[in-house]
Amino acid sequence: MDMRIKEAVELFQEVLFYGTERVIRSVDNPLWEEFSPEQIQALKLIGKEGRITSARLAVLQGVHKSAVSNRTKKLMQKELIRVVQTADRREKLLELTDAGKAVLDESDRILAEYVEKLMSEQVNDREIEQFLAIFRKLSTIMKTDGV
Structure with missing residues (x-):
């Protein structure tokens, strides 16, 4: 197995799991308390x-x-x-x-604002474009694979 793919999967899962927790802990909004x-x-x-x-x-x-x-x-x-x-x-x-x-x-708006603030401090425009290109490609692949 290509170790880069293994690392990519692990990093993706890490961001997904810990990112959700961090957003909920960091964002003070009644929506996160209600749902x-x-x-x-x-x-x-x-x-x-x-x-x-x-x-x-x-x-x-x-x-x-x-x-x-x-x-x-x-x-x-x-x-x-x-x-x-x-x-x-x-x-x-x-x-x-x-x-x-x-x-x-409202949930999407809160999340987008939080991620924008987080990324604007540590991720440049070129990196955001690369991220989008990769995830658009993955999304297309997943959709054509019947997921």
Whole structure:
């Protein structure tokens, strides 16, 4: 195995895991107190997919269906998501409500401001462009690979 790829995967995971914790600890915003990181991630995935089954959400979040069930129940109680019936009565899809979209927009804004501040102090424009180019390429590869 190419050790650079191994290191890249480890670094990506490190940024993902510790970055989320650091943002939550560092950003003083009521949104982070009201919603768990997993709930915010669920909203983000539902928003990205448009409509999604609980089973797919569980796969994307890497958790058991029961964890997603608890998460979505809380989000429904807060009226951030709703269940949409499809032509197939057995299939139920989750989608964001307007309130859910507003929470997600606020979360995205908070995160973007924090990351911008963090990067502006330590990352130059050329490095940001390189980062974007690599992640755009990875995103394209992942999408064409059926992820």
